[in-house]
Amino acid sequence: xxxxxxxxxxxxxxxxxxxxxxxxxxxxxxxxxxxxxxxxxxxxxxxxxxxxxxxxxxxxxxxxxxxxxxxxxxxxxxxxxxxxxxxxxxxxxxxxxxxxxxxxxxxxxxxxxxxxxxxxxxxxxxxxxxxxxxxxxxxxxxxxxxxxxxxxxxxxxxxxxxxxxxxxxxxxxxxxxxxxxxxxxxxxxxxxxxxxxxxxxxxxxxxxxxxxxxxxxxxxxxxxxxxxxxxxxxxxxxxxxxxxxxx
Amino acid sequence: xxxxxxxxxxxxxxxxxxxxxxxxxxxxxxxxxxxxxxxxxxxxxxxxxxxxxxxxxxxxxxxxxxxxxxxxxxxxxxxxxxxxxxxxxxxxxxxxxxxxxxxxxxxxxxxxxxxxxxxxxxxxxxxxxxxxxxxxxxxxxxxxxxxxxxxxxxxxxxxxxxxxxxxxxxxxxxxxxxxxxxxxxxxxxxxxxxxxxxxxxxxxxxxxxxxxxxxxxxxxxxxxxxxxxxxxxxxxxxxxxxxxxxxxxxxxxxxxxxxxxxxxxxxxxxxxxxxxxxxxxxxxxxxxxxxxxxxxxxxxxxxxxxxxxxxxxxxxxxxxxxxxxxxxxxxx
Ligand SMILES: [Zn+2]
Numbered sequence: 001x002x003x004x005x006x007x008x009x010x011x012x013x014x015x016x017x018x019x020x021x022x023x024x025x026x027x028x029x030x031x032x033x034x035x036x037x038x039x040x041x042x043x044x045x046x047x048x049x050x051x052x053x054x055x056x057x058x059x060x061x062x063x064x065x066x067x068x069x070x071x072x073x074x075x076x077x078x079x080x081x082x083x084x085x086x087x088x089x090x091x092x093x094x095x096x097x098x099x100x101x102x103x104x105x106x107x108x109x110x111x112x113x114x115x116x117x118x119x120x121x122x123x124x125x126x127x128x129x130x131x132x133x134x135x136x137x138x139x140x141x142x143x144x145x146x147x148x149x150x151x152x153x154x155x156x157x158x159x160x161x162x163x164x165x166x167x168x169x170x171x172x173x174x175x176x177x178x179x180x181x182x183x184x185x186x187x188x189x190x191x192x193x194x195x196x197x198x199x200x201x202x203x204x205x206x207x208x209x210x211x212x213x214x215x216x217x218x219x220x221x222x223x224x225x226x227x228x229x230x231x232x233x234x235x236x237x238x239x240x241x242x243x244x245x246x247x
Numbered sequence: 248x249x250x251x252x253x254x255x256x257x258x259x260x261x262x263x264x265x266x267x268x269x270x271x272x273x274x275x276x277x278x279x280x281x282x283x284x285x286x287x288x289x290x291x292x293x294x295x296x297x298x299x300x301x302x303x304x305x306x307x308x309x310x311x312x313x314x315x316x317x318x319x320x321x322x323x324x325x326x327x328x329x330x331x332x333x334x335x336x337x338x339x340x341x342x343x344x345x346x347x348x349x350x351x352x353x354x355x356x357x358x359x360x361x362x363x364x365x366x367x368x369x370x371x372x373x374x375x376x377x378x379x380x381x382x383x384x385x386x387x388x389x390x391x392x393x394x395x396x397x398x399x400x401x402x403x404x405x406x407x408x409x410x411x412x413x414x415x416x417x418x419x420x421x422x423x424x425x426x427x428x429x430x431x432x433x434x435x436x437x438x439x440x441x442x443x444x445x446x447x448x449x450x451x452x453x454x455x456x457x458x459x460x461x462x463x464x465x466x467x468x469x470x471x472x473x474x475x476x477x478x479x480x481x482x483x484x485x486x487x488x489x490x491x492x493x494x495x496x497x498x499x500x501x502x503x504x505x506x507x508x509x510x511x512x513x514x515x516x517x518x519x520x521x522x523x524x525x526x527x528x529x530x531x532x533x534x535x536x537x538x539x540x541x542x543x544x545x546x547x548x549x550x551x552x553x554x555x556x557x558x559x560x561x562x563x564x565x566x567x568x569x570x571x572x573x574x575x576x577x578x579x
Pocket of ligand 1: 387
């Protein structure tokens with residue numbers, strides 16, 4: 001038996017999943033705020049226990065590499081490297097934005113995952129199907145919503161961590177071009193990270209241990225960079241349906 | 248018992264293998280030279296460097312010891328005090344390794360690591376263990392702590408700096424005098440050619456307690472240098488010697504007083520500033536017993552000291568899983 005452990009602590013939201021190549025055996029997604037370091041390992045142990053997955057079967061590890069909170073990203077990457085070395089498992093890094101966009105591949109909509117980058121800025125990228133293949137069509141972007149919207153001329157589905165204010169802002173700037181996924185569909189789940197990681201490893205692309213780097217996008221500033229500010233998650237009363245156009 | 252130990256609390260990535268808390272089998276350290284450019288440690292940069300270094304160093308330590316993970320009995324890592332982002336890298340890597348290899352994880356207080364550096368040895372002949380109780384002065388760019396060790400696992404923090412760490416004061420004054428980073432060795436070198444009584448500077452003294460304060464001394468030195476600059480070229484060696492004397496006397500006097508008050512059987516040093524020869528001779532002159540100082544590479548942050556502290560923690564209390572890292576982790 002083979003099992004893949006997927007770890008994501010890219011933002012205030014964290015997610016862990018176990019996958020056997022066909023089935024997501026278990027998944028936990030929660031609002032960790034800044035308690036990733038305290039909660040990550042108990043969660044991993046719980047999932048291993050629930051699924052009765054023996055450590056010996058753990059032969060693949062996938063980790064979300066951002067962009068996101070620098071400190072948060074390093075928690076999961078360091079843990080993933082340690083686990084991969086300890087278990088002799090293959091390791092792979094997947095962009096957090098890739099994970100967010102992936103569930104929407106079948107929508108055929110241009111999809112834009114958003115994650116808070118602090119200082120009222122966002123990490124983003126654009127995804128679309130091309131030649132029947134779901135691909136990232138832009139580099140990883142960091143910037144304010146206004147700048148981001150300048151690059152949008154077509155219907156775009158927004159997913160990720162979008163507050164009421166951000167959603168209102170996008171509607172103001174884009175009008176009916178802005179579409180929003182429902183709360184459960186817009187969140188980041190490690191089950192998808194696991195699937196992407198498994199596929200990547202199947203294509204023979206494991207990361208060299210110790211060579212995984214977070215996608216920093218923005219350079220470290222000399223000031224207070226140790227904890228990037230996080231924005232709150234989308235509220236439950238924001239159910240908007242997928243896909244849905246607004247007037 | 249072989250412990251694979253990790254240290255990432257500041258700007259040194261350390262991975263070591265220590266046998267029975269004393270014998271070093273491997274002690275791989277990567278010093279982050281990148282901070283020399285900024286003349287101080289940038290926490291985000293430090294965390295990035297730790298993540299790059301930790302796995303290659305683990306490989307290096309295992310190979311140096313001729314060991315595989317199967318030969319290891321426990322995993323340990325520093326969980327505080329230190330820079331949070333830096334601590335998180337070592338602690339999470341180590342916990343991941345422990346989980347996947349099915350080994351116990353031991354959380355270590357960094358200060359205890361500096362204390363236990365005095366138990367380490369590298370050669371075939373086994374030195375005697377320090378006798379307890381002991382006074383340990385830990386001085387570096389990150390700490391100036393006076394610790395009473397009553398027994399294994401029984402520590403009391405008698406005093407600490409209420410502002411800058413001693414090493415930080417050395418760094419800042421070195422920069423002021425146009426000397427290099429880190430400031431400790433630069434000031435000591437320059438001070439050799441200077442007169443320590445050239446300028447009266449305030450001792451970093453707080454009466455009736457074991458705490459230190461170095462910011463007043465730093466400010467006084469700044470004012471002295473500014474006034475000297477008006478008169479012509481600054482006599483760097485004399486200023487360095489006077490500054491060093493003021494800082495060393497405060498550290499030495501409080502260490503000696505604590506040793507006398509608690510009737511200890513050993514006095515030990517730790518931390519990067521322990522390499523300062525003047526500090527050692529001033530303490531030795533006052534305590535009337537030999538002073539124990541680990542070799543320089545074990546005074547600065549390293550993984551072996553974490554492995555030593557972990558062994559004695561395990562022997563005297565048992566392994567424990569911490570709930571996380573803490574920048575201000577107190578002594579047990
Ligand atoms: Zn230290």
